[in-house]
Amino acid sequence: MQNKKNLNSDSGGPMRLLKFSPWIGILVFVLAAFIFGVISHSFLRGGASVADQKLGLVVGPLLKGPADPPVFAYWISGTGGEGQKMLRLLKAVYHPRNRYVLHLDAGSSALERINLARSIQSERLFRAFRNVDVIGQSYAVDRTGPSILSATLHGAAVMLRLSADWDWFITLSSSDYPIMTQDDLLHVFTSLPRNLNFIDHTSDLGWKEYDRFDKIVVDPSLYMDKNSQLLISSGTRKTPDAFRIFTGSPWVILSRAFVGHCIHGSDNLPRKLLMYFANVAYSMESYFQTVICNSPEFQNTTVNTDLRYIVWNNPPGLEPLFLNQSYYKAMIKSRAAFARKFMEDDPVLKKVDKKILKRAQNGVGFGQWCSAQLKNKGEKTLEGDTCSSGVDINTVKPGPSAARLKSLVLELISEESLFSNQCKV
Numbered sequence: 001m002q003n004k005k006n007l008n009s010d011s012g013g014p015m016r017l018l019k020f021s022p023w024i025g026i027l028v029f030v031l032a033a034f035i036f037g038v039i040s041h042s043f044l045r046g047g048a049s050v051a052d053q054k055l056g057l058v059v060g061p062l063l064k065g066p067a068d069p070p071v072f073a074y075w076i077s078g079t080g081g082e083g084q085k086m087l088r089l090l091k092a093v094y095h096p097r098n099r100y101v102l103h104l105d106a107g108s109s110a111l112e113r114i115n116l117a118r119s120i121q122s123e124r125l126f127r128a129f130r131n132v133d134v135i136g137q138s139y140a141v142d143r144t145g146p147s148i149l150s151a152t153l154h155g156a157a158v159m160l161r162l163s164a165d166w167d168w169f170i171t172l173s174s175s176d177y178p179i180m181t182q183d184d185l186l187h188v189f190t191s192l193p194r195n196l197n198f199i200d201h202t203s204d205l206g207w208k209e210y211d212r213f214d215k216i217v218v219d220p221s222l223y224m225d226k227n228s229q230l231l232i233s234s235g236t237r238k239t240p241d242a243f244r245i246f247t248g249s250p251w252v253i254l255s256r257a258f259v260g261h262c263i264h265g266s267d268n269l270p271r272k273l274l275m276y277f278a279n280v281a282y283s284m285e286s287y288f289q290t291v292i293c294n295s296p297e298f299q300n301t302t303v304n305t306d307l308r309y310i311v312w313n314n315p316p317g318l319e320p321l322f323l324n325q326s327y328y329k330a331m332i333k334s335r336a337a338f339a340r341k342f343m344e345d346d347p348v349l350k351k352v353d354k355k356i357l358k359r360a361q362n363g364v365g366f367g368q369w370c371s372a373q374l375k376n377k378g379e380k381t382l383e384g385d386t387c388s389s390g391v392d393i394n395t396v397k398p399g400p401s402a403a404r405l406k407s408l409v410l411e412l413i414s415e416e417s418l419f420s421n422q423c424k425v
């Protein structure tokens with residue numbers, strides 16, 4: 001009221017506004033052009049790995065025979081203030097074979113997104129291999145609602161379009177960190193059937209049946225510009241009987257075939273379930289589980305694990321505990337591939353960098369593809385910018401973590417274990 005009155009009574013007001021508006025317009029235009037320039041440069045580009053002599057790297061072709069390592073497609077999501085955390089995670093899971101798409105949601109500012117795209121542009125390796133992209137478009141996401149599921153499906157669709165090479169789609173948040181090198185992970189997955197889906201699930205809904213599935217929620221992040229909290233309706237609905245609900249960990253490793261089924265399969269189930277889960281809280285914990293376990297052609301491809309090390313309080317809260325140095329040993333012993341959640345720059349991450357990833361402060365994780373420099377200088381860690389001359393992206397060198405993961409995966413996919421844990425009702 002006060003403002004309106006002032007505007008109306010102050011004859012200089014509209015005049016000043018008029019005077020300033022062209023400048024604001026120009027400023028917005030310049031800023032928008034700049035944002036588009038930076039982000040599109042990083043986003044709108046195609047082509048597989050190519051020789052990049054100007055950058056001093058000669059990159060061989062990506063081989064994809066049955067004996068060659070697979071290719072992972074990493075979807076890394078974060079929110080305001082998490083740009084640096086995401087960049088660190090990206091470097092920790094970096095390998096030139098893989099694809100990476102990063103998304104900062106509407107909790108971040110335009111400047112943060114520009115800075116992230118710029119940081120990625122400024123890395124010689126990322127420019128040379130052209131396998132890191134930032135989603136230029138930002139939209140609202142609520143991590144407890146269906147909007148995070150929609151964002152994940154967006155990431156999956158972008159990945160399908162960006163590259164025909166990848167085998168598995170891996171979801172990570174800025175609070176995750178790898179506890180083995182990409183060489184370890186690629187090595188273990190080389191010998192696995194490419195149709196497996198690592199997806200933790202159960203049909204035992206327990207308290208969730210009423211609290212999650214009978215309750216109806218609305219996620220304003222689906223239709224508002226800003227990240228907003230879920231609205232919980234007082235009404236309830238029946239537990240579905242047209243399909244069986246499965247629930248589990250929201251962190252998944254999905255095969256390309258299953259991702260294709262969810263994004264553009266001709267079966268109606270993925271679409272129908274997407275609409276059902278639009279009113280379910282924590283739908284990321286149930287969507288992929290329910291789709292896969294109700295799809296006869298994919299049911300037998302599930303491995304009941306998320307391959308993550310996560311610690312819950314007792315009794316468990318809604319979010320897992322933050323991990324620190326005290327969990328280091330248990331984390332390694334778990335034989336998992338990733339762990340969460342970590343605070344930004346927690347000292348335990350430095351320990352993982354040093355002991356496992358052999359990653360220097362601004363470098364990428366160790367990989368055989370960039371091992372020459374390690375040998376030459378007798379260094380214990382790798383600077384991101386030191387890989388020179390010929391780079392072989394088709395050979396990986398597993399370390400001790402690979403043996404641990406391999407023993408875990410072999411247990412999980414052994415005949416007795418695999419079938420008895422698949423979509424049990």
Ligand SMILES: *[C@@H]1O[C@H](CO)[C@@H](O)[C@H](O)[C@H]1NC(C)=O
Nearest residue numbers: 296297298299300301419422
């Ligand atoms: C999946 O496994 C079950 C039980 O082992 C079997 O009866 C069924 O035919 C399999 N489905 C497919 C599509 O292979």
Ligand SMILES: *[C@@H]1O[C@H](CO)[C@@H](O)[C@H](O)[C@H]1NC(C)=O
Nearest residue numbers: 311321322323324325326327
């Ligand atoms: C790690 O976290 C736990 C609780 O989450 C806490 O009790 C412990 O003191 C922490 N340890 C260190 C080394 O910070």
